[in-house]
Amino acid sequence: MKKEYDKTAIRLASILFKLNQGEKLNKKQLAEEFNVHSRTISRDLDERLSFLPFVISQNTYTLPSSYLGKLRLEDINRFAKFASVKDLFGKIDQAFFQKYLTDSIIIKSYQAESIAHKQQEFDIINDAIQKKYLLKFSYKRVSQKEDKNRSFEVEPYKLVNNLGIWYLVALHDDKIKVFSITKISLPQVQNQKFEPNPLIVETIENGDGIYFEGVMDEVILKVSARVAVYFTRRAVLPNQEIVKEMTNGTLIVMCKKVHEQSILPLVRYWIPHVEIIAPDSMKIKLMQELQQYIESPSYTDSYTDS
Structure with a gap:
């Protein structure tokens, strides 16, 4: 797709x-x-x-x-x-582009989540971003026990479509936070204006994903020759840069300015063909997660039953 x-x-x-x-x-x-x-x-x-x-x-x-x-x-x-x-929205015409074709909206991928049922909320949020007003809304947070709604008042920065899902990226309690549009309800533009921080804008626009806090400068990985073709054909990893190709076909890949949650799920998917070289903290975390999984009751029971 x-x-x-x-x-x-x-x-x-x-x-x-x-x-x-x-x-x-x-x-x-x-x-x-x-x-x-x-x-x-x-x-x-x-x-x-x-x-x-x-x-x-x-x-x-x-x-x-x-x-x-x-x-x-x-x-x-x-x-x-x-x-x-x-x-995403239905019919596109000149009025549509005049309304939505602004730098308040970022599409990081071309997959489509239809949010036609949320167009009114989308319009209100987009209006707050463009006019630089604080935004208040109710947000549905799902816990293991129950669904909870929490009220937020934020500085809205961008509407971002990442991997087909629409998000609001905003500043809340001096931290960049991400909210799924489908979980936002009752958005209200407040009377108070704010001044966007250019550094935050740059971080959101240049980031390859929706994680903005705890971003690491670089991650180094080794990709085996057996799957190297997939990584040379296109960027499988966020901010991927192939820095070296060894004589046996193995690749050394660097990912700059990425969050560990953008890397770890992909590495788990490609095990054993992709290995984290640096930083050590991420490599250790991956090993601990795998060990916990192997020792979990659901994993051991499945092999005991067989």
């Missing part, structure tokens, strides 16, 4: 860039360029990008001269991401 969204967003960004430069686009030529069916290009132009004021002549699409060069690269990328996940 993610690959399809990636391909769609990249294709749409390229089409938008061409249009922004004044190129005249032909569906057949675009289909050949991107190696897709002509119906896919028709869907791009006639549905996903239908909000644009196209001038259509002799089977070519172009934009009026008054629109050329108006889009910045970040605008194009934001357009493409929203258009590729259009089912």
Whole structure:
């Protein structure tokens, strides 16, 4: 699913860039360029990008001269991401983009969680972010015993879509906290304004995930040759950088500015082919978690029964 969204967003960004430069686009030529069916290009132009004021002549699409060069690269990328996940809110039109296409919203991946049933709450939160007002809301916290609602008053910074799930990233009690949009109810914009901290904004925008407290400068991992191809083909790990490829095919991978909870679940998934080299604290924590799992009653009982 993610690959399809990636391909769609990249294709749409390229089409938008061409249009922004004044190129005249032909569906057949675009289909050949991107190696897709002509119906896919028709869907791009006639549905996903239908909000644009196209001038259509002799089977070519172009934009009026008054629109050329108006889009910045970040605008194009934001357009493409929203258009590729259009089912998040339903129909996309010019009014939609005027309302939502702002830097208050970040999409870190192209998977889609439909929050159409939360659009009113989403609008209120987005409005508070853009106008820089404090936000108060009720939040459903699930414990082992019961569901609990707790009231929060926060400085709202960004709406972030990460791995298909929508979150509000906000400052509460001088700490960056993350709230799932589907668990927020009764949001109310307060009368008090706040001044966003540029360092916090940079942290949220540059982070590859939704963990912002306790971020480590770097994590070093070793990837065995048996699975190396998956890591060279795409970034499996957050902020992944391949720093060395050994003669036997083993990779040394570095992940910068990451939280351990962004790394540990992935390492557990790839055991025994991925090993933590540094820091030692993370390596020890992983070993302790695995030991606890092996010694847990549910694990030992399953092998005793067999």
